Amino acid sequence: MLEITARVWEGTDYLPHVLDRWLADPNATLEVAELDGVVVGFQRLRPITQRIVLYEGLRVAEEHRRRGVARAMLRHALEEGSGQGFGEMRLITGNPAACGLFDAEGFHRLVHCQVWLAGRVEGVDLPRLVAADEAAALFARLRADPAYDAYGRVNAHWQDVSDLDEELLGRLAEEGLVRASGGGRALALLEPRPHNRLAASLVAGSGAALQDLLMGLRFEADSQGYEGVRLFAPVPHPASDDFAEVGYHLADGQVQRYAYARELTG
Numbered sequence: 172m173l174e175i176t177a178r179v180w181e182g183t184d185y186l187p188h189v190l191d192r193w194l195a196d197p198n199a200t201l202e203v204a205e206l207d208g209v210v211v212g213f214q215r216l217r218p219i220t221q222r223i224v225l226y227e228g229l230r231v232a233e234e235h236r237r238r239g240v241a242r243a244m245l246r247h248a249l250e251e252g253s254g255q256g257f258g259e260m261r262l263i264t265g266n267p268a269a270c271g272l273f274d275a276e277g278f279h280r281l282v283h284c285q286v287w288l289a290g291r292v293e294g295v296d297l298p299r300l301v302a303a304d305e306a307a308a309l310f311a312r313l314r315a316d317p318a319y320d321a322y323g324r325v326n327a328h329w330q331d332v333s334d335l336d337e338e339l340l341g342r343l344a345e346e347g348l349v350r351a352s353g354g355g356r357a358l359a360l361l362e363p364r365p366h367n368r369l370a371a372s373l374v375a376g377s378g379a380a381l382q383d384l385l386m387g388l389r390f391e392a393d394s395q396g397y398e399g400v401r402l403f404a405p406v407p408h409p410a411s412d413d414f415a416e417v418g419y420h421l422a423d424g425q426v427q428r429y430a431y432a433r434e435l436t437g
């Protein structure tokens with residue numbers, strides 16, 4: 172299986188780092204496809220709620236591609252998911268070529284996020300850390316913000332394509348991953364363990380509150396030793412003018428995110 176991942180994304184695939192954990196995880200289903208006794212592909216199904224199962228880790232060996240292996244595996248996963256009683260399957264991919272497969276197999280796109288980058292800046296006005304007991308009030312604001320629909324009402328990052336709701340905000344706040352400004356008028360959801368840049372999977376709000384928050388993230392990146400900030404924003408994001416105002420630019424050549432969902436019938 173490691174051989175299959177070695178050539179994915181120029182060797183930067185995250186899978187080799189998680190494979191041991193995946194193999195040992197009793198809560199998810201890891202499936203392999205074999206041809207003549209050789210493993211040519213794999214995929215995983217992992218529940219993210221009682222109703223929703225995440226489809227992840229789809230990989231097909233380079234020499235066996237474009238012969239329908241992924242399509243057959245995905246169809247099997249759909250059967251498996253509905254057989255296990257799930258009502259919906261979600262997934263996120265960074266590969267635009269794979270979108271043709273998901274479109275054709277009945278998924279609808281929740282969101283396509285592009286990447287915005289900004290460098291770190293020295294400064295003391297760090298963004299405010301949100302506490303878990305603020306989740307209800309923050310969610311009420313978020314739900315009224317155009318960004319809520321623009322993000323497809325989900326938090327699109329690799330580990331889970333969860334519903335944007337009060338429970339999620341509370342959970343992320345407990346982990347210290349929610350930032351706000353302007354009395355909650357602007358909001359950012361940070362990603363755990365980012366690589367070289369502080370990363371936000373979602374930013375909402377607009378105007379001065381959002382600009383303060385985005386500047387604050389650049390200060391926070393500096394204070395934590397990151398080279399800058401990476402934002403994931405839907406195409407289009409309702410407040411992208413504010414991004415540019417405070418030094419963020421749309422980046423070429425970065426892995427974008429496409430999140431999908433599909434109903435499962437029992």
Ligand SMILES: CC(C)(COP(=O)(O)OP(=O)(O)OC[C@H]1O[C@@H](n2cnc3c(N)ncnc32)[C@H](O)[C@@H]1OP(=O)(O)O)[C@@H](O)C(=O)NCCC(=O)NCCS
Binds near residue numbers: 242
């Ligand atoms: C994406 C991937 C899983 C496809 O596997 P595969 O077995 O070659 O896919 P299939 O032959 O079943 O193709 C199914 C459909 O996917 C789309 N597709 C697959 N590869 C494509 C490519 N290189 N360019 C454009 N479309 C492509 C097409 O719509 C295709 O249907 P078609 O052949 O009728 O046009 C494989 O290329 C891979 O492992 N890539 C690296 C990892 C990755 O990107 N995983 C995606 C999910 S995270």
